[in-house]
Amino acid sequence: MNGIKMNEFYDLISHGHEAEFEYGGNTYILQPEVNNSKTYLVIWDCTPNAKKCIIKQEIDIEIDGDIPQPIIKTFLSKKCFKGKSFLEIEQEITVTVIY
Numbered sequence: 001m002n003g004i005k006m007n008e009f010y011d012l013i014s015h016g017h018e019a020e021f022e023y024g025g026n027t028y029i030l031q032p033e034v035n036n037s038k039t040y041l042v043i044w045d046c047t048p049n050a051k052k053c054i055i056k057q058e059i060d061i062e063i064d065g066d067i068p069q070p071i072i073k074t075f076l077s078k079k080c081f082k083g084k085s086f087l088e089i090e091q092e093i094t095v096t097v098i099y
Helices: 006-014 069-076 086-092
Strands: 019-023 026-035 038-045 052-059 079-081 094-098
Touching: 006 019, 006 069, 026 052, 038 069, 052 069, 052 079, 069 086, 079 086
Parallel strands: none
Antiparallel strands: 019 026, 019 094, 026 038, 038 052
């Protein structure tokens, strides 16, 4: 991964931060979301004219609000990038912004 080390990425996501990244000419955002008292991890394709959710998974979090690393790793193992997971394409990803 370019722009950040994977362990730093896990740490930031676990504390509720959002990450904007580029892969294959597209721009994506990975973020935690809360809807109807449920928490999700979501990846959005933010490329112009796309703007769609490519994966959304409900997660259980602890009372302190941190997302455990194993939950993040399981989420990033889902194949949502044309049959590949985030972890499989990690070397081709450039993190551009952390919110």
